[in-house]
Amino acid sequence: MVIWGLISLFLMGSNTVAGQHPCYVVVDPGHGGKDPGAIGKLGTKEKDITLKIALYLRELAEQDDDVEVILTRTKDVYLPLSTRIEIAQAYNPGMFVSLHCNAARSRQLHGVEVYILSPARTNWERAVEARENEALKWELDLPEGDEATILYDLAQIEMLQESKVLAKYVLNNMVDDVQLHDRGIKQANFYVLRVFMPAILVEMEFISNPNREQWLCKSINQKRIATAIYNGIKEFIRNYQ
Numbered sequence: 001m002v003i004w005g006l007i008s009l010f011l012m013g014s015n016t017v018a019g020q021h022p023c024y025v026v027v028d029p030g031h032g033g034k035d036p037g038a039i040g041k042l043g044t045k046e047k048d049i050t051l052k053i054a055l056y057l058r059e060l061a062e063q064d065d066d067v068e069v070i071l072t073r074t075k076d077v078y079l080p081l082s083t084r085i086e087i088a089q090a091y092n093p094g095m096f097v098s099l100h101c102n103a104a105r106s107r108q109l110h111g112v113e114v115y116i117l118s119p120a121r122t123n124w125e126r127a128v129e130a131r132e133n134e135a136l137k138w139e140l141d142l143p144e145g146d147e148a149t150i151l152y153d154l155a156q157i158e159m160l161q162e163s164k165v166l167a168k169y170v171l172n173n174m175v176d177d178v179q180l181h182d183r184g185i186k187q188a189n190f191y192v193l194r195v196f197m198p199a200i201l202v203e204m205e206f207i208s209n210p211n212r213e214q215w216l217c218k219s220i221n222q223k224r225i226a227t228a229i230y231n232g233i234k235e236f237i238r239n240y241q
């Protein structure tokens with residue numbers, strides 16, 4: 001944590017001095033290591049799909065001077081949610097995109113949902129929130145207190161509008177280009193989205209649907225998803241910077 005604090009100070013300092021830099025996009029492959037995330041019927045683990053798509057996203061940015069993609073993890077390692085937040089904040093101003101696969105008891109559900117940080121309104125949003133925040137159970141040292149939570153939430157409100165716009169661009173690209181079923185922009189109180197910058201959590205497709213699980217495992221489809229998310233990010237940058 002101390003190390004990330006120092007890196008953060010260094011980066012913020014260098015940004016101010018340098019003035020110009022590529023747009024930082026912190027891409028967060030959900031789960032990892034001892035935390036597999038959701039597991040499909042055929043045994044596919046969410047943590048592996050999110051990492052592969054994140055690596056493709058970074059590849060896309062390598063050919064683009066305007067965007068620098070930073071991954072919170074590049075291997076199958078466990079990373080506490082609080083560390084993911086610290087990494088994101090080291091690259092502020094920028095944006096944060098957390099990648100996940102959805103899961104439901106019904107094996108029929110399919111489609112993409114993009115979340116922003118706001119109190120959950122429906123049972124479904126609450127269920128997804130609970131499942132993704134469950135990663136906290138792996139963490140030994142929880143920084144969360146009631147007061148801290150309220151402060152986090154107030155600070156995040158400023159970013160809400162921009163996060164909504166980012167969510168819309170990413171969702172539209174995934175629906176139009178990958179032909180994923182549009183389940184809409186949703187909101188939930190995801191711990192990992194408390195990053196004080198435009199931030200979204202993408203539930204890319206349902207790993208609990210065996211057809212979609214097989215689809216998710218194909219690298220051609222992983223690349224299509226990465227490209228659609230990337231195009232959404234680029235649209236956001238064009239319109240906001």
Ligand SMILES: [Zn+2]
Nearest residue numbers: 030037100101
């Ligand atoms: Zn997840």
